[in-house]
Amino acid sequence: MDAFYASVEQLDNPELKGKALAVGGDGERGVIAAASYEARKFGVKSAMASSLAKKKCPHLIFVPPRFDRYKEVSNAIRNVFYRYTDLVEPLALDEAFLDVTENITRHSSATAMAKDIRKDILEETGLTASAGISINKFTAKIASDMNKPNGQKTIKPHEVVPFLEQLPIHKFFGVGKVTAEKMKRMGIFNGAHLKAHSEAFLRTQFGKSAGHFYNIVRGVQHSPVKAHRERKSIGTERTLRENIHLQEDIEAMVSKLAKESFNRLERSQLFGKTITLKVKFSDFTQITRSKTLESTIQSEEEIYNEAHELFFKEPPKKSIRLMGISISNLLKNEEHKPPSPEQLLLDF
Amino acid sequence: MNFIVSSSTLRKGLQQIGGVLNASNSLPILDNFLFELSGQDLTISASDIENTMRTKVVVDEGKEDGKVAVPAKLLMDILKNFADQPLSFSIDTGNFGIEISSDYGKYKLVGQNAGDFPKGQELENANEITISGDIIVNAIDKCLFATGNDDLRPVMSGVFFEFSEDKLNFVATDAHKLVKYTRTDGVANKSADFILPKKPLNLLKQNITSEDSISINYNDTTVRFSFNEIELTSRLIDGKYPNYEAVIPVENPNVLTVDRISFLNSLKRVSIFSNKTTHQVRLKVAGSELSISAEDLDFSNEAKERLTCNYVGDDIEIGFNSKFLLEMLNHLTCNEVILEMSEPNKAGILLPVDKENDSEKILMLVMPVMIR
Numbered sequence: 001m002d003a004f005y006a007s008v009e010q011l012d013n014p015e016l017k018g019k020a021l022a023v024g025g026d027g028e029r030g031v032i033a034a035a036s037y038e039a040r041k042f043g044v045k046s047a048m049a050s051s052l053a054k055k056k057c058p059h060l061i062f063v064p065p066r067f068d069r070y071k072e073v074s075n076a077i078r079n080v081f082y083r084y085t086d087l088v089e090p091l092a093l094d095e096a097f098l099d100v101t102e103n104i105t106r107h108s109s110a111t112a113m114a115k116d117i118r119k120d121i122l123e124e125t126g127l128t129a130s131a132g133i134s135i136n137k138f139t140a141k142i143a144s145d146m147n148k149p150n151g152q153k154t155i156k157p158h159e160v161v162p163f164l165e166q167l168p169i170h171k172f173f174g175v176g177k178v179t180a181e182k183m184k185r186m187g188i189f190n191g192a193h194l195k196a197h198s199e200a201f202l203r204t205q206f207g208k209s210a211g212h213f214y215n216i217v218r219g220v221q222h223s224p225v226k227a228h229r230e231r232k233s234i235g236t237e238r239t240l241r242e243n244i245h246l247q248e249d250i251e252a253m254v255s256k257l258a259k260e261s262f263n264r265l266e267r268s269q270l271f272g273k274t275i276t277l278k279v280k281f282s283d284f285t286q287i288t289r290s291k292t293l294e295s296t297i298q299s300e301e302e303i304y305n306e307a308h309e310l311f312f313k314e315p316p317k318k319s320i321r322l323m324g325i326s327i328s329n330l331l332k333n334e335e336h337k338p339p340s341p342e343q344l345l346l347d348f
Numbered sequence: 349m350n351f352i353v354s355s356s357t358l359r360k361g362l363q364q365i366g367g368v369l370n371a372s373n374s375l376p377i378l379d380n381f382l383f384e385l386s387g388q389d390l391t392i393s394a395s396d397i398e399n400t401m402r403t404k405v406v407v408d409e410g411k412e413d414g415k416v417a418v419p420a421k422l423l424m425d426i427l428k429n430f431a432d433q434p435l436s437f438s439i440d441t442g443n444f445g446i447e448i449s450s451d452y453g454k455y456k457l458v459g460q461n462a463g464d465f466p467k468g469q470e471l472e473n474a475n476e477i478t479i480s481g482d483i484i485v486n487a488i489d490k491c492l493f494a495t496g497n498d499d500l501r502p503v504m505s506g507v508f509f510e511f512s513e514d515k516l517n518f519v520a521t522d523a524h525k526l527v528k529y530t531r532t533d534g535v536a537n538k539s540a541d542f543i544l545p546k547k548p549l550n551l552l553k554q555n556i557t558s559e560d561s562i563s564i565n566y567n568d569t570t571v572r573f574s575f576n577e578i579e580l581t582s583r584l585i586d587g588k589y590p591n592y593e594a595v596i597p598v599e600n601p602n603v604l605t606v607d608r609i610s611f612l613n614s615l616k617r618v619s620i621f622s623n624k625t626t627h628q629v630r631l632k633v634a635g636s637e638l639s640i641s642a643e644d645l646d647f648s649n650e651a652k653e654r655l656t657c658n659y660v661g662d663d664i665e666i667g668f669n670s671k672f673l674l675e676m677l678n679h680l681t682c683n684e685v686i687l688e689m690s691e692p693n694k695a696g697i698l699l700p701v702d703k704e705n706d707s708e709k710i711l712m713l714v715m716p717v718m719i720r
Contacts, residue, residue: 343524343626343669343717344715345523346523348521348523
């Protein structure tokens with residue numbers, strides 16, 4: 001979606017249309033969550049400090065965010081997506097990957113389909129969207145930024161490699177600020193430069209990420225569109241106001257964390273079997289200890305007892321600045337059955 | 349090849365061996381009985397490759413020795429519908445045409461070349477043991493129900509025959525339950541063992557009576573049971589039988605003695621209320637009271653009964669699959685049974701108190717269903 005939060009605000013309040021608008025707090029420490037295209041002309045960007053934005057654009061109008069409303073619009077958009085494919089991987093409220101390999105709507109091309117999707121979104125929400133169409137998630141995402149706002153770009157299979165060769169290195173997926181700097185020092189400024197290096201060489205420089213860099217610049221990305229991003233774990237952690245080391249303080253903390261993580265489990269209607277305790281010490285070293293139970297966790301006490309045992313079986317000597325408990329090995333409510341009696345087997 | 353035979357004699361012979369035939373066969377020849385006439389002796393065979401069974405029928409009149417394969421289903425079906433009467437078979441061994449004449453009329457069918465019928469398994473370097481039918485009948489009756497059905501562990505799908513110089517053991521287990529049946533009135537001249545599959549066990553069960561004398565010939569791959577006029581040759585299950593002795597607990601300090609029929613009937617009633625998947629019943633013993641209970645949380649069903657018993661040991665609560673207990677109690681004939689236990693997560697051992705036969709020992713073992 002184009003300038004999503006700002007566009008929703010302009011849609012709901014026509015007085016704001018055509019005006020430089022920022023969603024976010026305008027206080028001393030406020031940060032811009034989204035800026036309208038009108039505001040962007042003045043150099044206002046998302047994640048910019050509000051104070052700086054005000055300097056760049058003195059007549060900037062600040063609107064507090066209304067996330068419930070954005071969520072509502074987001075659902076409307078997603079419903080459009082699901083008419084075209086079941087394989088929708090939401091990336092944010094206003095962004096998603098769609099795998100349209102299986103062409104259930106019988107469009108002549110993905111490009112034509114993207115046009116229709118954008119048309120549907122405009123008709124149903126009054127908002128404009130941009131699309132990128134290509135052979136994998138990374139190139140599609142890059143393409144979607146090219147003709148913003150209210151546009152789309154298709155990078156056809158035979159265009160992918162030449163396109164990537166000219167692409168500035170910092171645009172590559174997995175290349176952050178630090179890696180980009182490092183690559184530039186090595187004379188890698190775009191895809192073609194990166195492509196000139198062997199995988200073995202990249203390995204010496206970038207370790208585990210080498211394979212990814214080697215492949216992505218050749219248009220190879222084996223990352224499927226994941227229709228359901230499932231939660232792997234649920235839990236909570238706290239950085240303590242003051243470091244603690246007394247047993248009673250630790251126990252109180254464990255009890256608090258156990259209560260909170262159990263509440264979260266209940267709220268999300270999930271059941272878990274593995275309890276992980278994370279402890280960060282005053283010297284910033286950190287340990288994690290975990291235990292997998294035979295059946296799913298049923299109570300707060302269970303979490304407390306296990307976490308307590310995990311901690312005190314080998315009590316660390318340093319004082320603690322952070323503690324966390326997380327529950328993994330999650331099962332959904334409907335998959336979960338109460339522990340059933342188990343038929344034992346002869347030990348042959 | 350011509351003969352005259354009593355329809356009921358022939359039917360009886362076919363029924364003895366008909367169990368070998370499979371409902372569907374990949375080899376059409378296996379849908380036939382093999383008839384071999386030699387003088388007045390008509391030898392009839394049936395085979396499913398793994399098992400070959402033959403029997404001998406004496407015909408009233410035989411002319412021209414010969415052999416032919418006769419379609420089994422057609423023959424059995426027509427024989428079922430005759431009152432006892434002499435049937436005259438006339439077979440053209442050239443084109444395998446078979447003509448049967450009865451009091452009522454004529455029936456024609458076409459057989460197959462006897463040469464296509466599989467040759468029975470050879471039995472080279474065989475050992476021999478002769479035992480009474482009573483042993484085999486009882487061993488099969490006590491063990492067969494405890495065999496497993498797991499294709500991944502074929503050795504447990506049969507009954508383990510273990511012969512030694514002082515006793516014969518027959519063992520079956522599916523890893524949940526185990527039966528060991530021992531006889532000391534039959535011995536072998538040297539130790540040997542083999543695993544006999546379910547099908548031949550059932551065929552033996554159908555045909556052996558306690559009065560028969562059974563001669564068993566066996567080598568590593570094949571066994572042949574011969575009794576009366578019947579001969580059953582079967583391929584054995586290849587593999588090593590699990591070390592069953594190792595799983596029979598020795599120390600079982602908690603000993604419950606209870607009337608078998610009362611226990612059985614209680615279990616029948618209570619198990620109706622048990623969970624349909626686990627069939628779990630709980631046995632709780634304290635003092636001289638045995639309480640049997642079951643519940644099915646899915647439907648809020650529950651049942652509880654009490655029985656008086658003799659009990660030596662610590663109070664215990666242990667869960668079992670009621671189906672297993674019922675099967676085991678049903679396969680015992682004694683008035684009272686002993687249930688030996690140690691822990692709720694260790695096997696329970698069921699033993700008969702009173703024995704019909706002094707040379708017989710029965711041990712049944714069942715693994716608990718853990719109570720949670």
